[in-house]
Amino acid sequence: MPQHLALIVLVDVNAALKAGALEDNIYLLDNMSLLGSENEGTGNLVTAVNGTCWCDGSQADEQVLNWLPYSLGRDTVSGPPPLTPVITDIxxxxxxxxxxxxxxxxxxxxxxDGWYWSASVDTSHHGTFSYTLEIELHRPVKRGRTHTWEPVHMSYGSRIRIESKMRRNGFTKADTAMLPIAAGGSSPPYPYPQPYPEPTESRSRG
Incomplete structure (x- = not known):
């Protein structure tokens, strides 16, 4: 069954607009830190993804990434709060x-705004891979007595690392799958429940 991974994209919008770049003004977090994600809460996040495949190399399970952008900060105490960043492409x-x-x-x-970006992951490929988020920010522009929002496009790169380790149960720490299976071999023993014994006839009362 696919596992959904959340990636929080937190942008200091006003600082990014002032600097003209997302570097040092973006913070990435995910929910895979216990499974090996690195640099949580920084701009250098490497998201760990469980990778599983069958003995023939085909994908055995699928992971799904979900990017959720948020903004922080505001221009002045009386100024308009920044709009939420919008991911326009990956x-x-x-x-x-x-x-x-x-x-x-x-x-x-x-x-x-009623939209979000998601991606399925081919977990049969193991290694570290980069991707780029295309992000649209909005600069407040005052014209007369009204404020309008001017779109500003920026890009930022991040990485995922697809692991070849077996997944483990978060509560018991036991293996939840024994993949990949070695070619030509049989699957390792798994503690499936033993069948129930056959019912016996009840004694008659007499």
Whole structure:
């Protein structure tokens, strides 16, 4: 069954607009830190993804990445709060090599204006792959007595690392799958429940 991974994209919008770049003004977090993600809460996040495949090399399980952008900070105490950043596209090595398949989907969450970006991951490929987030920020521009929002496009790169380690149960720490299976071999023993004993006839009362 696919496992959904959340990636929080937190942007200091005003600082990024002032600097003209997202570097040092973006913070990335995910929910895979216990499984090996690195540099949580920084701009250098490497997201760990469980990778599983069958003995013939084909994909045995699928992971799904979900990017959720948020903004922080404001221009002045009386100024308008920054709008939520908008992801407009996901490109780069991981897309070109068909490691991830990103697409935009509708969402009931109004924080993201009813849209969010998601990507399925081909977990049969192991290694570290880069991708680029195309992000649109909005600069407040005052014209007369009204404020308008001017779009500003920026790009930022991040990485995922698809692991070849077996997944483990988060509660018991036991293996939840024994993949990949070695070619020509049989699957390792797994503690499936033993069948129930055959019912016996009840004694008659007399």
């Amino acid at each position: 490109t780069g090595e991981a897309v070109d090599q068909q490691i991830i398949y990103p697409a935009q989907y509708g969402s009931p969450d109004l924080v993201t």
